[in-house]
Amino acid sequence: MSFSAGKKKMSKIYLDHNATTPVDPRVVKAMAPYFWRDFGNASSLHSFGRSARKAVEEAREKIAVFLGASPGEIVFTSGGTESDNFAVKGAAFANGEKGKHIITSAIEHPAVLGTCKFLEKRGYRVTYLSVDEYGVVSMDELKKSIGDETVLITVMQANNEVGSIQPVKEIGEIAKRNNVLFHTDAVQAAGKIPINVDDLKIDLLSLSGHKLYGPKGIGVIYIRKGTKLESIIHGGHHEKNHRAGTENVAGIVGFAKAVEIAGKEMSEENERLKKLRDKFVSGIMNSIKHVKLNGHPDRRLPNTADLSFKYIEGESIVLKLDLKGVAASSGSACASGSLEPSHVLSAMGIPPEIAQGSVRFSLGRCNTEKDIDFVVKELQKIVNVLRKMSPIYPGDKKD
Numbered sequence: 001m002s003f004s005a006g007k008k009k010m011s012k013i014y015l016d017h018n019a020t021t022p023v024d025p026r027v028v029k030a031m032a033p034y035f036w037r038d039f040g041n042a043s044s045l046h047s048f049g050r051s052a053r054k055a056v057e058e059a060r061e062k063i064a065v066f067l068g069a070s071p072g073e074i075v076f077t078s079g080g081t082e083s084d085n086f087a088v089k090g091a092a093f094a095n096g097e098k099g100k101h102i103i104t105s106a107i108e109h110p111a112v113l114g115t116c117k118f119l120e121k122r123g124y125r126v127t128y129l130s131v132d133e134y135g136v137v138s139m140d141e142l143k144k145s146i147g148d149e150t151v152l153i154t155v156m157q158a159n160n161e162v163g164s165i166q167p168v169k170e171i172g173e174i175a176k177r178n179n180v181l182f183h184t185d186a187v188q189a190a191g192k193i194p195i196n197v198d199d200l201k202i203d204l205l206s207l208s209g210h211k212l213y214g215p216k217g218i219g220v221i222y223i224r225k226g227t228k229l230e231s232i233i234h235g236g237h238h239e240k241n242h243r244a245g246t247e248n249v250a251g252i253v254g255f256a257k258a259v260e261i262a263g264k265e266m267s268e269e270n271e272r273l274k275k276l277r278d279k280f281v282s283g284i285m286n287s288i289k290h291v292k293l294n295g296h297p298d299r300r301l302p303n304t305a306d307l308s309f310k311y312i313e314g315e316s317i318v319l320k321l322d323l324k325g326v327a328a329s330s331g332s333a334c335a336s337g338s339l340e341p342s343h344v345l346s347a348m349g350i351p352p353e354i355a356q357g358s359v360r361f362s363l364g365r366c367n368t369e370k371d372i373d374f375v376v377k378e379l380q381k382i383v384n385v386l387r388k389m390s391p392i393y394p395g396d397k398k399d
Helices: 025-031 047-067 080-094 110-120 139-145 168-177 249-287 314-323 343-347 369-389
Strands: 002-005 008-011 074-077 101-105 125-129 150-154 181-185 204-208 219-223 291-294 304-309 358-362
Touching (some): 025 249, 080 181, 101 110, 139 168, 150 168, 168 181, 249 291, 314 358
Parallel strands (some): 150 181
Antiparallel strands (some): 204 219, 291 304
16 A cells, blocks of 8 residues: 655555454455445345345354354444443343442453443442453452352453453353353454354353454444343344344445454464564564563464553654554554553553553554564664653663
8 A cells, every 4th residue: 555745655554453454355345235236224025125134144144153153142233332332231231130240350442441430320330350460350359259249241352452362261161150141342352363152151242343354333242042131222123122223234244254254364364463463573672672562472462562662652653653654553542542541551550651652553464574674663763763852761771
């Protein structure tokens, strides 16, 4: 990809795939007929509607296979945020007779944390599990937090900022032994690590299309058969009374195609991304001093590297990278514009002055070794310039 800057063309390098991904051309091709030819409402009885309904149900089957679920357990939503809201609020509202206690972690996506804060204002009690220096929750703390009134445990499968992977299977087993529903936000994990809802003992799971090369505006909530969940969007009998609203047929078809591609190519692509990521991290560590890698060193997503560049601000690095045609993120895209340090890094015990210097690099299908070499080289220059301007930089002394 390139863009014009006067007479000069500059290559663009995208390293922010955890924020969103480009739609795969194969996905666009699969979606196209449902915008202009098979455009019917999937709830209509005529041939146009039946054609759309057939496409929706075929997509449901593909996503069910991807998760190791049954088609009837797949419900389409507008995205990960809606799916998270549906899981947390729906479980809380439907199981109020048991109690009003929810357990989550301190590093969840704002879609989960914001929903928990909403419920706290309405009389629910929420336990926020702490994490260790690598961003992983404590199983001992989880076990001690469960009580007779606990109705839901919601812990993400992999963190969107630092990439640390949680012990989801162990959490699921603990939840099952205690007769507590377990929800996981798998938005960042899907397509990067295998997911099987039965093996992981998951009752509720959230997915989002635009995180795995599908379109924006489409998501999925997996609801295990027999799980009590109260709907939060009303007005029609769509999605078997789970979620009212005309189905986004083109989006659903695109999501299913993206999932199908991810399932087939995940192993090979993740190995490629891991090599690129490791090359990138080692290149930074060997060429720039005072840099900290955030997250678990091994149990992390293959495409994610969150780095803190000490004595300078991450946003300044991101802006200067952008001038060079490189896209990265100073934390989560959902929290951009906030002056507060990342809640994830803070929960991991990273001091604010170091957390403020963090930049998240998330690689994807379009990235090459040439991209990595270029970004490492430019980062050396950028960090050097910014540190010369920093009043707190001590020089090239040891930490």
